[in-house]
Amino acid sequence: MNETKYQRARAVLCRTVGQPVVVEEIDVELPRRGEVMIKMAACGVCHSDLSATNGTIPMPAPLVLGHEGSGVIVAVGEGVSEYAPGDHVLSSFVSMCGHCRYCQTGRPQLCDQAAKAAISLPDGSVRTRDLAGRPLNIFSGCGVMAEYATLHVDNVVKIGADVALDRACLIGCGVMTGVGAAMNTARVEPGSIAVVFGCGGVGLNAIQGCRIAGAAMIVAVDLSDAKLELARGFGATHVMNSATPDLVKALRKLTGGGADYAFECVGRGEIVAQAYGVLAKGGKAVVVGVAAPKDTTTVRTASLTFEEKTLTGSYFGSARPRQDFPRLLALYREKRLKLDELITRRYRIEEAPQAFADLAEGRNARGVIVFD
Structure with a gap:
């Protein structure tokens, strides 16, 4: 200096x-x-x-x-x-x-x-x-x-x-945001079913967060077949191209009636609605992507009450950086992350x-x- x-x-x-x-x-x-x-x-x-x-x-x-x-x-x-x-x-x-x-x-x-x-x-x-x-x-x-x-x-x-x-x-950022959305915000439980919309840097980390947490079925959704193949390497057990007709219906069928957790990692209101739509009763949809300021989404309000679904956001993976950064690096050293x-x-x-x-x-x- x-x-x-x-x-x-x-x-x-x-x-x-x-x-x-x-x-x-x-x-x-x-x-x-x-x-x-x-x-x-x-x-x-x-x-x-x-x-x-x-x-x-x-x-x-x-x-x-x-x-x-x-x-x-x-x-x-x-x-x-x-x-x-x-x-x-x-x-x-x-x-x-x-x-x-x-x-x-x-x-x-x-x-x-x-x-x-x-x-x-x-x-x-x-x-x-x-x-x-x-x-x-x-x-x-x-x-x-x-x-x-x-x-x-x-x-x-x-x-x-x-x-x-x-x-x-x-x-x-990317790892903390994605893994944290699964492990901190959603608190994914072992044996559960998860769907992740978007397989960019954050989405791939949401996928591996679900894997580390023990989810039994992890469905990756993206328009790019190359990204879907990449998602398999991070823990996706199933993949579906988002151009699939009647996507929400197809995902609900694949998951046997709906997912326990869904993660929106793109930042678009219509995909938030899809993430909410794939949930089973009692499911939780987590919005991770950053949308434009005027972007909006729509959900069927009664389903919040009668099906006890949750729609929530996750900022920075609900991180406690001084605790979570070392924890994630420990998972990397253990070859789990x-x-x-x-x-x-x-x-x-x-x-x-x-x-x-x-x-x-x-x-x-x-x-x-x-x-x-």
Whole structure:
């Protein structure tokens, strides 16, 4: 590290909503009180990042992208005692203030601070600026699709140094969101029946979350036959193309009258309705995908009462990051959780535009940008 106030770094930016991402050199300020600077090792290319570039998730540009990152701490700010240079860490795109009612009741994924820091650090400021000195917003309080990033300690989780960082980064969003939806939100029971709509990065993890939890029948649903075949490797016992006529009826027949759990991992209201429609009595449908702000869904209201069905959301897999990240990595070490198989392509930072194009075309389970 040099003695200047800023560290020069290449970063992936959304400069204009609706336009391809760009790679620019930026300046990242060294950490202030309660902050750390991370030399990033890898960052997953998540659909949420894509959604920020196309306006599905409204965030003002210019925006440094990235929230699913891993790296090594190189500097700590005043008052930081729980982290030190050399620590391996993951970013968490939700803050964990520890003081609001949600953190206090064990639901840090709903932390009030996170909602206030969607494009900045918790204090409302940023540590990123372009070479003209203009501030740059950061995606979900992280902005870790860059060679260096300065984060508040509330957005950082320490991990062991024994897991390769290009694999470990996936825990920070896609794996936590999908596996957590099954194990934390739905609390899938052994021997149950589950249907997962959408076999992208999050859907594949919902599938393996159901497998780890002991579901006896896991049906993967997607338009892509290639993704359905991939889903088998993560634990799907059955697959069905979503172009199947009378899809809900076909799924109910396949499951012998309906599923105990259904997961919507796409972010579209009509698929939410399908997920709810495949449920057996007493079943639970979990909405995991991020829909556009004006998207809506419709369910038959009486079925909530007479069939005791549940329709609920799952944000970040109902995660408690400081407890769940290490737990997921332990499952990986035990070869019960698949990480290596999720990565279908690694990219250099200058290939970021191609990584986003591949994501938009559905070519990857997960693409990962690996920094030098």
